[in-house]
Amino acid sequence: MREKGPLARLKGVVFDMDGTLTVSPLDFDLIRAECGIPKGRPILEYIEGRPESERRRMRGVLHRHERRAARQCTLRDGAKEVTEELVRRGVKTALLTRNSWESVQTVLRRFGLRFDCCVSRDDGEPKPSPQPVLRIAGELGLAPAELLVVGDYVFDVQAGRAAGARTAFVRTREDREPPQDADLVIEDLRELLDVVPDTASED
Numbered sequence: 001m002r003e004k005g006p007l008a009r010l011k012g013v014v015f016d017m018d019g020t021l022t023v024s025p026l027d028f029d030l031i032r033a034e035c036g037i038p039k040g041r042p043i044l045e046y047i048e049g050r051p052e053s054e055r056r057r058m059r060g061v062l063h064r065h066e067r068r069a070a071r072q073c074t075l076r077d078g079a080k081e082v083t084e085e086l087v088r089r090g091v092k093t094a095l096l097t098r099n100s101w102e103s104v105q106t107v108l109r110r111f112g113l114r115f116d117c118c119v120s121r122d123d124g125e126p127k128p129s130p131q132p133v134l135r136i137a138g139e140l141g142l143a144p145a146e147l148l149v150v151g152d153y154v155f156d157v158q159a160g161r162a163a164g165a166r167t168a169f170v171r172t173r174e175d176r177e178p179p180q181d182a183d184l185v186i187e188d189l190r191e192l193l194d195v196v197p198d199t200a201s202e203d
Contacts, residue, residue, distance in 0.1 A: 002009065007166060007184070012092035012095040012142045014160070015083070015097055015115075016151030020170050022073040022107060022164035026055055032170075034052060034061045037105045044098060066099055078190040083113060092140045096133065098126045098155070116140055128155040129180075130163035137163070148184075148196065157182045167193065181198045 003081060018024040032039060035058040037046045047058045069179040086093050086194040101120040105115065118153045119141045125131040137144045149160030150168045160167040177184040184195065 007148065009146055010091070010148050010166065010196055011146040012055055012094065012116075012137075012140050013086055013149070013192065013196060014094045014096050014136055014147055014149045014165070016127075016149075016153070016156050017095055017097035017104065018069070019106060019152040019172055020156075021076055021079045021095075021113070022082075023076050023109075024069045024073040026069040031062060031065050044121060045145070053163055063100065063102075067104045070099075070103040071110075073107065075111050076189060078188060080111065080113065082192055083115070086196060087114075089196070091196055092142065094118065094136045094140065096136060096149070096156075096159075097121070097128065098173070101146050127151075128154075128162070129159035133163035133165055147187070148149045148192075150189075150192065152176070154179050189197060 007010060015021050018026055028043060029039065031043060035043070035047070037043060041199055043062065046103070047055055047062070050058065080116035084092055093102065093115045095115045096119050097118060098121050101122040104118055104120050117136050119132045119136055123132065124135065133147065133149060134144060137147055147165040148168055149156055149165050151157070152170045152172045157167045157169055161181060162197040166183045168186060169178040170189065171187050186192065
């Protein structure tokens, strides 16, 4: 675990979905290939920049892959244990994903996951915009600085930092280097329980 700065003020944890809470079969390179998106370009942003006729086709490809992944993904080790323990500790929890609301509902239903707040790309600007993190802070009644944004991609860290939240990068792939400005780097979700305070015991 690599940690920078105190995390004692945390009162809420915001989780990414695909790759963080779930092990997803989403193949982004295949999605790009089927859509005709250049390699390495962010999929959502590229689609939104195309003419409407192209957007409809590309969105259809994306939704098809996402629906299948939501039905086939598995829960990452420790995901349910960690989210349930945070609730027991009195910590607010939220889900923030660039995936669709339909996929979110499928994943929550399949694994019995519950969060105080869920935000998908259908709710507004997607990560790396800080807007969804700020929205979550408002819905939870917390200051952004009281949130820890947890994810396995640079967009998670960028969104959290831009909103004024703390960030934790989950290193789930050896070929993906942690962003240097992440406050915390972990290998396993259960490491979060060593750094997130038990607010229930403070009452």
